[in-house]
């Protein structure tokens with residue numbers, strides 16, 4: 001028998017979260033005269049660990065799919081996705097361009113070197129492109145003073161039939177925690193991109209889920225939001241849990257107890273004895289460790305659900321196992337089901353917080369050795 005650990009991916013939760021995003025965008029607090037933005041479902045990093053093919057199914061109703069990896073984009077086409085695909089970092093070398101052309105993949109253009117490569121290229125069909133402004137993230141994108149000239153080069157490439165539809169794009173650094181920093185980025189975008197033709201794309205999950213923010217981003221015209229993490233049922237915010245945002249977890253990580261015993265008062269459990277029992281404590285051992293993608297830094301007290309009861313981890317997480325407190329779960333025994341995160345267990349965000357990280361990292365880090373079960377309902 002294989003180890004009892006498994007990850008479960010729910011297509012219905014994916015559909016639910018996409019609908020929840022659209023409901024946020026439609027919120028009556030938003031100007032009713034504005035067309036609701038289109039949604040790029042962000043599926044980079046193997047759909048945040050959930051699998052590209054699941055994303056193509058679960059987000060079938062999205063307006064487009066956005067990711068980083070050309071191979072993942074081609075896999076979406078091979079899986080039958082015929083809608084728009086956007087590569088958020090664009091392309092990396094001239095040899096990528098024929099592949100983009102063949103599979104009708106749209107690109108982000110964020111640096112002059114990419115424009116140089118496009119100026120040397122010929123294509124069968126024009127490539128749609130988003131020209132990226134660095135409005136304050138200070139990562140990718142043209143600086144505000146370079147933006148208009150870069151956009152001019154893109155428009156010239158459009159004239160030559162190398163580029164097709166153009167759009168303006170930027171990315172927020174602090175949409176989850178600093179409204180003023182975001183407002184400053186919007187002002188930089190407005191100034192740099194004013195009057196340029198084409199659609200606009202600014203909002204990640206945090207901005208998309210901030211009431212009415214998208215409507216303040218561009219005065220008019222077609223807008224595309226780019227939610228990622230919220231579509232998987234995790235929160236982009238420190239203080240706003242996913243359930244309160246109307247989201248459902250897409251990934252549930254399950255395992256079972258493979259041992260249960262009493263840890264006598266004063267004894268330690270696991271490497272380093274980072275937990276010692278203050279009194280005789282019933283301890284369960286779960287078939288799940290950091291080699292499965294569970295965070296090694298999860299501290300004693302990290303929430304975990306055993307036999308339907310919320311309890312906590314004890315001591316250090318090992319490569320293949322972790323220990324849990326069975327005092328609140330007297331009926332637990334070998335074989336009892338454990339939910340590490342997801343439906344029927346703690347939110348992945350709570351496990352992440354107890355480990356000093358974010359839900360994004362835990363979802364992306366699910367290990368290849370964990371069997372994945374797809375819930376197609």
Ligand SMILES: *Cc1c(COP(=O)(O)O)cnc(C)c1O
Nearest residue numbers: 042088171204205226227228229
């Ligand atoms: C990852 C990413 C997103 C989505 O971010 P979330 O916080 O997961 O919503 C949007 N845009 C760009 C450019 C990204 O890299």
